Every structure is written in structure tokens, then in C-alpha cells.
Amino acid sequence: MNLSAPFIARPVATTLLTIGLALAGLVAFFKLPVSPLPKVDFPTILVTANLPGASPETVATSVTTPLERRLGAIAGVSEITSTSSVSNSRIILQFDLSRDIDGAARDVQAAINAARVDLPVSLRSNPQYRKINPADAPVVVIALTSDTLGQGRLYDAASNILQQKLSQVGGVGQVVVSGSSLPAVRVELNPTALSKYGIGMESVRAALAAANANSPKGAIEVGDRRYQIYSNDQATVAEQYRSLIIAWRNGAPVRLSDVAEVINSVEDIRNEGQANGKRSVLVIIYKQPNANIIETVDEIRALLPELQAAMPNDVDLQVVSDRTTTIRAALKEVGSALVIGVILVVLVTFAFLRSVRAGFVASVSVPVSLIATFGGMYLLGFSINNLSLMAMTIAAGFVVDDAIIVLENISRHIEEGMSRVAAALQGAREVGFTVVSMSLSLIAVFIPILLMGGIVGRLFREFAVTLTVAILISMVVSLTTTPMMCAYVLRRHGDGGGERKPGLFFRLSERAFDLLQKGYGRSLSLVLRHPLITILVFLVTVLLNIHLYATIPKGFFPQQDTGRIVGGIRADQSISFQAMRRKFRQFMEIVRADPAVESVAGFTGGFQTNSGFLFATLKPLKERDASADQVIARLRPKLAQVPGASLFMAPVQDIRVGGRQSNALYQYTLRADSLPDLYAWTPKIVEALRHDSSVITDIDTDQQQGGLQVNVTIDRDSASRLGISTSAISATLYDAFGQRQVSTIYNALNQYHVVMEVAPQWWQNPEGLKDIYVSTSGGAVSGTQSSSGISTSAPAAATSASTNASGNAAAAAAAAASQAIANQRTNQIAVGGRSSASTGQAVSTAPEKLVPLSALTTYQFDTTPLAVNHQSMFVASTISFNLAPGKTLSDAVTYINDTMREIGVPSTLHGSFQGTAGAFQQSLSNQLILVLAALAAVYIVLGIL
Structure with missing residues (x-):
């Protein structure tokens, strides 16, 4: 059976089919997504929960652990890690690669619902979850700066305008705003003034909570008209809150401004963002897993003029990091290598065939294939990336082989005198099976890669399949288009069909080929005359390769220079935010001053005040004198001069495995049978690893047990004797020092908060605890308790009048009504929502009985963890590190294992590599098997054929 015969007999149809195949591929080329690496979906879900004001240990025990118990029971969870910090719980679930992420998300939602009964009632909202890809780095970072507007206004504009608009761009997966927080009205209480008026902090909180309402009021219908009722039941700015009456004393109102400083500020003042030396708010944009990164960034950039026009005046938008700059350059470079490879293949083909027509026939198969x-990549859902283009580059050398085999055999028959069509039919029939067997044997090499599991298998599967598709298409083209072209394009040498007689080039090349052929013949004869020596050389070569395989250092992926550097700041665990902000600015200036750095942006604050993060964008390679690793190396000595803090920097990599965040690329996690062993040995191991920086550098650990705390000890007997509960003391402390959100301000775009705490001079000094007072009534004075928690006892005059004789009843009623009307007029902010505004009673009039906190408590300084980390639901510590120049991951693995043995780590302590280092170790376990399987597959296919 001759598969080529129908195509040789129908040259027009074959030509059109070939053109159609090429056009389909060309159309698919412009539709394929572009990315640095193949799409690898790590089925990962992030669960977050907020318990404002709670310590890391409280968050870990009351929020994280109950959630972990439920989430850990979900089928297919391969890794569960968590970090509990101040007010925040962050749990990352990584599932088996075969697990459907949508089904896993439904299971996570069910687990969160089941865990709700175990969570504290003070949790403001249900834990939230979302799907993430830990391998993704931000594609674009936009900085908002202004010379006149405050950080709160910038954050508000970023949150209300940029975040919403950018989230609607095709391909955008997540938009994060950092560097500040939403605008807020901050009430900074004066504890001394509160005690003077006999007002408890809980009463102030309750008054503020009742000061805003966003509830329906109904309507009035007059004849054929309807009037909607509206009232000024909201206060939106600080000025409107200052006149709020919070109590009556001796017939005079006590306004909020009498006991507090009320300012327009932000929800969390412990936040800082910077970009290129200016205070800024950062908008960090991530792409969806299957998005075309270049198209996504192009759409974002096209939208920027519209977004700039929507910003308030004097707000400048600047792109400080664009991930696609180096991706475009890398893909262009690989594409250029592919084109050069194709051209070289064609030129070599022409040079060896020494015939324009024959070279043309053989060369057509390369671009067509x-x-x-x-087109095949498009149908398989692949993308244009470095690995797929590398597969195409390699395929350029493979795809021409089949065509040359067919061409040579047909040419031989033509030279022997057969007609072109007959020679094409005969030659294609003779070598058709050879072409098929050769193509299948090449494909067999990639079968083990196709069956490879884990992350490495997912990454290289697209490479192997792309190469396989190219070889299969080349086989089809060689058995259809190539013999058809041979039948109608080739000419016998010397015929008058347009071929010229051999020229100088042909004669010179013929001599060179004769010499090459004779040399090969002599070497072949020598080998055949000494078979034992030949076999011995073969065995030595095999043994040498085995030795090299065992001794050559191994790595996971080569270190990339993507033109982007990320940095994590770790300061002393007891550092204040004010000091942290100074160090953050120092680091930013040092990095910015490097001549290779084009821009730098970063932020600090939030849940961990001793940490920060920065993004540095390097100049293009042509404009800088150093690689990313070299830039980091020369910055290290300068960064080390900043006392009390460290900046760990690493180039952004296209592949990152694992969900735990760290300040370096690679991770080693420690767990112990007892917590004291873990906490005692982790610093020792870190110190031992730092002795030799020639293998690994930037060594850090997420174990932070050295934070400072003020331990307030309650005298429960004294508190009980005075009628004060521990919850009342805790609530008062939260009111004073917790940046407590006590009321909500509504507007058309967003919701804002009223934040209450004591003035800075009290929260910046532990001695301020002595000026805090607790109400013996828990925050409400005697009298009728309103639904809002504010006492509604009658004013003193009215109460006194109501106890007089019945003859004075009318006067008492008149006095009460007059006082009620005065209250309503004086209090500029109506009490709505849950309060009893209809009574006309604004606030209480009787002084509360206040007890100094110092009479009920004592305090002492102690240490506390800044974060509690779990691995597989057990407390763990993770050591992160980067590789020293010239070292590989296998060197680091050996060094860490040797160090652990040398310092005598007890058997109760267990260590394991996580993330990228863990994936590397896993890949080593089956690497040899894959090599042997590839060899076996080739021989099996050849044996069958």
C-alpha cells in the first residue's frame, strides 16, 4: 500500500491542503496566549479571616486551628500551611494536581460553614476564600502619588476607581491595593477628660455607634404626590462628629470635642507606601491562570489614560513594574533563535543537496510543519512560551530529516532513468515505512515525559507534546507534500529542464564530500577490525556518563534574570512602626540609588509591623552593566549597614512552588515533637547555616518569638467586688488601644468607618494604662437601657420633678418635655438605627462610677510571638534561603543536611524541604527511571516496527 499515491496523483489538491494547513497554523499563532512558561494550575485556595485586635496566639487558637481541623479533612489536600498574625489568619490549601479546583472550592466553603460554630462570636464576618496560583507574580504595579492629597484619599481613589475598573479587564485575576487604608474619622480620646466628666469609654463607643444610621424612613403621601422622608442621620466628616453630645453633666452638654480630638485620617495609621522616593499607594495586579499576559498588560496600559482622567486632580498614575518587558524580550530572542535555526537548516540542506530545486523541496517541510x-497547540490549549518555542527550535532539525529521506530516495530513482512521477511513487513507497518508524521512535523518547507526574511533568508536558505534534506533522508532510513536489519540481541532473551544468561550487563541494566519505570509510573499517576495543570504549563512555550524572550538581530551574527583583524586609521583632518606617525608607533609598535600578516601589505595615515588601525594576539588559544576581550581590553590603533590620532580595522567577510566603526562593521547614525543642533549635540551625555563605545566602526564618507585649494581669477578686467583669476590662482596653471601628459611614461608592482609640501620647507609652478608667456599670449608667447600649435615664430636673406631689405633675411633665426638645436641638446628629431616638433622650446625665484600671490590674513586659506558623496543622518554623553565585540546589540540599548532622540536631526535630526545593527533591527520585524508560521505549518501538 502506497500512502503517498493519492497525493502525487492530485498535485493541486495536495498543494491546497498544504496551504490550508499552514494558514490554520498562522491564524492559531495570533490567537495563542503568551506566557513565560506553560500554564501550570496549582490547585491552591487561600482562606483568610480577621479578628481585629487579637494577638497571634489568640488568632491561632481561636480561629486558625478550628478552621484547619475542618479544612484538613477535605479529600485531596496535599499541603496545608497557615500563618496567624495580629488580627489576621491566613491558611493556604494546596491540593493534588489532579484535583478539580472548582470542586475543591465547594468543599472549602462547606468546611468553613461547618467551622463557624467553633469560631469566636466576635469574628466580624465569615472567613473568606479565593483560588490563587502561588506561581504567579504581579504582572503590573501602578503607583498613585500626589503632592496635595493625603494617603487616605489616594487609597480611596485606588479602591473605588482603579480596583473596580481594572478588575473588569479581560485576563485580570486579582487587584490588590496596598500602602495605606481607607479614609476614616479617627476619634482620639483623652482618658483624663473622660474621667473628669465621669464618662466610660464604652459609653463613648455606644454613642458613636448610634450616631450613624442608614435605614429606611418611609414616605408621606399628600393628595396625588408622594414625598420620601429623608433625615440627616449620617455624619461623614470629623467636623460633624465634634459637636456630638455624648453626655449631660450639670445640665450642660458634653460634646465629643470636649473629651477627644476628632480628625479626618485613615483606618490604620500604621501603613506606609512609597514609589521612587514619594509616598504612594500601590495597585498590584495579578493575571488569571489562562490569560495572555501580553494582551492583558496591553489592555491595562490602554486603559490608563481613561483612569488618569477619572482620578482627582493632582493624582499621578505611574507604572513602576511591568512583567511583560522581559517576557517580550525573551520571547523575541527565542523567536529569533527559531528563525535563525530554520534558516540554517535550509542553508545546510541547500549546501549538501547542491540543487536549488531539491533544496526547495526539502525546505518546504520545515516552515509548513x-x-x-x-494549530495543534491551539487545539490542545497550549500557549506560546519559552518551553514551547524551545520545542519548535529543536523540531526544526527533526522535521527536515523525513523530507530528506524521501527526497534522496526519489532523486536516486530519477537519476537512474525513471520518470519523475514513477520515481516519486516508487521512492515514497520504499521509504514510507522507514519514515513512520523513525518518527515514532523519536516520539517514543518523549513518552516518559508525557507520563511524568508532579510539577516537572506538568511543565515539560507542553514541551514534549509540542515536539511530538511537530514530528507527526512533519511525517505527514514528508509522505504527502514532499513526494508530490518531487514528482513535479525535480529534474534529472543534466536534463534540459532548466538545471545548469555543474559549476565551481558543485565541483569543490563534491571533492569535500568525497574526502568526508573516504574518512568515514577508513574510521568504520578501523572500528570493524577491532571490535573488542570498540566495545570497551563504548562501555567506558557509558560508565563515564553514569559517573557524570551522579557527580554533576543538579538544579530545579536555572536562575532567571527577569529584570525584576522582589525584596522582603525583616526588622527587630520589637520594633515600633515609627522606627520601621524609617528603616523602610532607608532600604528604599539604597536600592533606588543603584545605577542598574530603574524604579522601586514598596510598602510596610499592616498585620506585621516589622516586615515590608518592595518591587525593584531593573533597566533593560543593554542599559545595565550587571545581571540581577550581581545587582543583589553588590547591594548586600550597603543594605547590611542598616542596623536592626534586613532586606532579603531575589530575582523574580517564572516558576515558584508552594503556598508559604518567605523572604527567599527556597524553603526548609522544621517540625518537632515538642514546641520548646522547635523554638530552641531553630535559631541554632539558622546561626550554623550562616557560618558559610559560599553555598547559601539570605538565610532567614519565619519564627518570631521575640516580640514584646504588655501583659495585663486582672485582679479578678477586686474586679468582682466592684461589679466589673473581665469582658468589660477587655472591651475598655480594646476601645483604648485597638483602633476599634465603632461606626460605619455610608456613601454611594463605599463604606467607611469611625475609628476610636486613645490619643497617641497614651498608646505610645505603657504608663498610659494608668490613666484608663473602667465603668462599674460596664459602660451604661443606671436607668433604662436603650437598644443601642446608651443609658436613657431621665435628666435630673425631670426625675426630681416626677417625684413631687401630684399637684406638681404638670410642671414636672413640662420640664421633661422641655429638656427632651433641648436635647433634640442640641445634638446635631440624630440617633438612628438601633437607638431609641423617639424618646428624645440623647445621652445619659448621671456620672458613671469609674475605677482606675491600675486599681484592678498590674502589668509587666513579656515576650510574645509576632506570628504563629503551622505546617500540616502542627506548629512549624520555616528557614528560607537563596543560592550563592555558582551553586545549585543540590549543593544547598547537601550543605543543609550536613550542617544538621554536624550540630547534633535531636531526633525529635524533623526537617523537610518545601516549595521549589521540595519539588526538586521529588523530581530527583524518578529522574533515573525516566531516562531508562525513554531508552526502553525507543528500543521497544524499533523492535516492534
Whole structure:
């Protein structure tokens, strides 16, 4: 059976089919997504929960652990890690690669619902979850700066305008705003003034909570008209809150401004963002897993003029990091290498065939096969990336082989005197099976890669399949288009069909080929005359390769220079935010001053005040004198001069495995049978690893047990004797020092908060605890308790009048009514929502009985963890590190294992590599098996054929 015969007999149809195949690939090329690496979906879900004001240990025990118990029971969870910090719980679930992420998300939602009964009632909202890809880095970072507007206004504009608009761009997966927080009205209480008026902090909180209402009021209908009722039941700015009456004393109102400083500020003042030396708010944009990164960034940039026009005046938008700059350059470079490879293949083919017509026939298969491969990639859901383009580059050398085999055999028959069509039919029939067997044997090499599991298998599967598709298309083209072209394009040498007689080039090349052929013949004869020596050389070569395989250092992926550097700041665990902000600015200036750095942006604050993060964008390679690793190396000595803090920097990599965040690329996690062993040995191991910086650098650990705390000890007997509960003391402390959100301000775009705490001079000094007072009534004075928690006892005059004789009843009623009307007029902010505004009673009039906190408590300084980390639901510590120049991951693994043995780590302590280092170790376990399987597959296919 001759598969080529129908195509030789129908040259027009074959030509059109070939053109159609190429056009389909060309159309697919422009539709394929572009990314640095193949799409690898790590089924990962992030669960977050907020318990404002709670310590890391409280968050870990009351929020994280109950959630972990429920989430850990979900099928297919391969890794569960968590970090509990101040007010925040962060749990990352990584599932098996075969697990459907949507089904896993439904299971996570069910687990969160089941865990709700175990969570504290003070949790403001249900834990939230979302799907993430830990391998994704931000594609774009936009900085908002202004010379006149405050950080709160910038954050508000970023949250209300940029975040919403950018989230609607095709391909955008997540938009994060950092560097500040939403605008807020901050009430900074004066504890001394409160005690003077006999007002408890809980009463102030309750008054503020009742000061805003966003509830329906109904309507009035007059004849054929309807009037909607509206009232000024909201206060939106600080000025409107200052006149709020919070109590009556001796017939005079006590306004909020009498006991507090009320200012327009932000929800969390412990936040800082910077970009290129200016205070800024950062908008960090991530892409969806299957998005075309270049198209996504192009759409974002096209939207920027519209977004700039929507910003308030004097707000400047600047792109400080664009991930696609180096991706475009890398893909262009690989694409250029592919084109050069194709040209070289064609030139070599022409040079060896020494015939324009024959070279043309053989060369057609290369572009047709490669272009048509893009169509197969599109149908398989692949992308244009470095690995797929590398597969195409390698395929350029493979795809021409089949065509040359067919061409040579047909040419031989033509030279022997057969007609072109007959020679094409005969030659294609003779070598058709050879072409098929050769193509299948090449494909067999990639079968083990196709069956490879884990992350490495997912990454290289697209490489192997792309190469396989190219080889298969080349086989089809060689058995259809190539013999058809041979039948109608080739000419016998010397015929008058347009071929010229051999020229100088032909004669010179013929001599060179004769010499090459004779040399090969002599070497072949020598080998055949000494078979034992030949076999011995073969065995030595095999043994040498085995030795090299065992001794050559191994790595996971080569270190990339993507033109982007990320940095994590770790300061002393007891550092204040004010000091942290100074160090953050120092680091930013040092990095910015490097001549290779084009821009730098970063932020600090939030849940961990001793940490920060920065993004540095390097100049293009042509404009800088150093690689990313070299830039980091020369910055290290300068960064080390900043006392009390460290900045760990690493180049952004296209592949990152694992969900735990760290300040370096690679991770080693420690767990112990007892917590004291873990906490005692982790610093020792870190110190031992730092002795030799020639293998690993930037060594850090997420174990932070050295934070400072003020331990307030309650005298429960004294508190009980005075009628004060521990919850009342805790609530008062939260009111004073917790940046407590006590009321909500509504507007058309967003919701804002009223934040209450004591003035800075009290929260910046532990001695301020002595000026805090607790109400013996828990925050409400005697009298009728309103639904809002504010006492509604009658004013003193009215209460006194109501106890007089019945003859004075009318006067008492009149006095009460007059006082009620005065209250309503004086209090500029109506009490709505849950309060009893209809009574006319604004606030209480009787002084509360206040007890100094110092009479009920004592305090002492102690240490506390800044974060509690779990691995597989057990407390763990993770050591992160980067590789020293010239070292590989296998060197680091050996060094860490040797160090652990040398310092005598007890058997109760267990260590394991996580993330990228863990994936590397896993890949080593089956690497040899894959090599042997590839060899076996080739021989099996050849044996069958």
C-alpha cells in the first residue's frame, strides 16, 4: 500500500491542503496566549479571616486551628500551611494536581460553614476564600502619588476607581491595593477628660455607634404626590462628629470635642507606601491562570489614560513594574533563535543537496510543519512560551530529516532513468515505512515525559507534546507534500529542464564530500577490525556518563534574570512602626540609588509591623552593566549597614512552588515533637547555616518569638467586688488601644468607618494604662437601657420633678418635655438605627462610677510571638534561603543536611524541604527511571516496527 499515491496523483489538491494547513497554523499563532512558561494550575485556595485586635496566639487558637481541623479533612489536600498574625489568619490549601479546583472550592466553603460554630462570636464576618496560583507574580504595579492629597484619599481613589475598573479587564485575576487604608474619622480620646466628666469609654463607643444610621424612613403621601422622608442621620466628616453630645453633666452638654480630638485620617495609621522616593499607594495586579499576559498588560496600559482622567486632580498614575518587558524580550530572542535555526537548516540542506530545486523541496517541510504546529497547540490549549518555542527550535532539525529521506530516495530513482512521477511513487513507497518508524521512535523518547507526574511533568508536558505534534506533522508532510513536489519540481541532473551544468561550487563541494566519505570509510573499517576495543570504549563512555550524572550538581530551574527583583524586609521583632518606617525608607533609598535600578516601589505595615515588601525594576539588559544576581550581590553590603533590620532580595522567577510566603526562593521547614525543642533549635540551625555563605545566602526564618507585649494581669477578686467583669476590662482596653471601628459611614461608592482609640501620647507609652478608667456599670449608667447600649435615664430636673406631689405633675411633665426638645436641638446628629431616638433622650446625665484600671490590674513586659506558623496543622518554623553565585540546589540540599548532622540536631526535630526545593527533591527520585524508560521505549518501538 502506497500512502503517498493519492497525493502525487492530485498535485493541486495536495498543494491546497498544504496551504490550508499552514494558514490554520498562522491564524492559531495570533490567537495563542503568551506566557513565560506553560500554564501550570496549582490547585491552591487561600482562606483568610480577621479578628481585629487579637494577638497571634489568640488568632491561632481561636480561629486558625478550628478552621484547619475542618479544612484538613477535605479529600485531596496535599499541603496545608497557615500563618496567624495580629488580627489576621491566613491558611493556604494546596491540593493534588489532579484535583478539580472548582470542586475543591465547594468543599472549602462547606468546611468553613461547618467551622463557624467553633469560631469566636466576635469574628466580624465569615472567613473568606479565593483560588490563587502561588506561581504567579504581579504582572503590573501602578503607583498613585500626589503632592496635595493625603494617603487616605489616594487609597480611596485606588479602591473605588482603579480596583473596580481594572478588575473588569479581560485576563485580570486579582487587584490588590496596598500602602495605606481607607479614609476614616479617627476619634482620639483623652482618658483624663473622660474621667473628669465621669464618662466610660464604652459609653463613648455606644454613642458613636448610634450616631450613624442608614435605614429606611418611609414616605408621606399628600393628595396625588408622594414625598420620601429623608433625615440627616449620617455624619461623614470629623467636623460633624465634634459637636456630638455624648453626655449631660450639670445640665450642660458634653460634646465629643470636649473629651477627644476628632480628625479626618485613615483606618490604620500604621501603613506606609512609597514609589521612587514619594509616598504612594500601590495597585498590584495579578493575571488569571489562562490569560495572555501580553494582551492583558496591553489592555491595562490602554486603559490608563481613561483612569488618569477619572482620578482627582493632582493624582499621578505611574507604572513602576511591568512583567511583560522581559517576557517580550525573551520571547523575541527565542523567536529569533527559531528563525535563525530554520534558516540554517535550509542553508545546510541547500549546501549538501547542491540543487536549488531539491533544496526547495526539502525546505518546504520545515516552515509548513512548524507553522502548522501552532494549530495543534491551539487545539490542545497550549500557549506560546519559552518551553514551547524551545520545542519548535529543536523540531526544526527533526522535521527536515523525513523530507530528506524521501527526497534522496526519489532523486536516486530519477537519476537512474525513471520518470519523475514513477520515481516519486516508487521512492515514497520504499521509504514510507522507514519514515513512520523513525518518527515514532523519536516520539517514543518523549513518552516518559508525557507520563511524568508532579510539577516537572506538568511543565515539560507542553514541551514534549509540542515536539511530538511537530514530528507527526512533519511525517505527514514528508509522505504527502514532499513526494508530490518531487514528482513535479525535480529534474534529472543534466536534463534540459532548466538545471545548469555543474559549476565551481558543485565541483569543490563534491571533492569535500568525497574526502568526508573516504574518512568515514577508513574510521568504520578501523572500528570493524577491532571490535573488542570498540566495545570497551563504548562501555567506558557509558560508565563515564553514569559517573557524570551522579557527580554533576543538579538544579530545579536555572536562575532567571527577569529584570525584576522582589525584596522582603525583616526588622527587630520589637520594633515600633515609627522606627520601621524609617528603616523602610532607608532600604528604599539604597536600592533606588543603584545605577542598574530603574524604579522601586514598596510598602510596610499592616498585620506585621516589622516586615515590608518592595518591587525593584531593573533597566533593560543593554542599559545595565550587571545581571540581577550581581545587582543583589553588590547591594548586600550597603543594605547590611542598616542596623536592626534586613532586606532579603531575589530575582523574580517564572516558576515558584508552594503556598508559604518567605523572604527567599527556597524553603526548609522544621517540625518537632515538642514546641520548646522547635523554638530552641531553630535559631541554632539558622546561626550554623550562616557560618558559610559560599553555598547559601539570605538565610532567614519565619519564627518570631521575640516580640514584646504588655501583659495585663486582672485582679479578678477586686474586679468582682466592684461589679466589673473581665469582658468589660477587655472591651475598655480594646476601645483604648485597638483602633476599634465603632461606626460605619455610608456613601454611594463605599463604606467607611469611625475609628476610636486613645490619643497617641497614651498608646505610645505603657504608663498610659494608668490613666484608663473602667465603668462599674460596664459602660451604661443606671436607668433604662436603650437598644443601642446608651443609658436613657431621665435628666435630673425631670426625675426630681416626677417625684413631687401630684399637684406638681404638670410642671414636672413640662420640664421633661422641655429638656427632651433641648436635647433634640442640641445634638446635631440624630440617633438612628438601633437607638431609641423617639424618646428624645440623647445621652445619659448621671456620672458613671469609674475605677482606675491600675486599681484592678498590674502589668509587666513579656515576650510574645509576632506570628504563629503551622505546617500540616502542627506548629512549624520555616528557614528560607537563596543560592550563592555558582551553586545549585543540590549543593544547598547537601550543605543543609550536613550542617544538621554536624550540630547534633535531636531526633525529635524533623526537617523537610518545601516549595521549589521540595519539588526538586521529588523530581530527583524518578529522574533515573525516566531516562531508562525513554531508552526502553525507543528500543521497544524499533523492535516492534
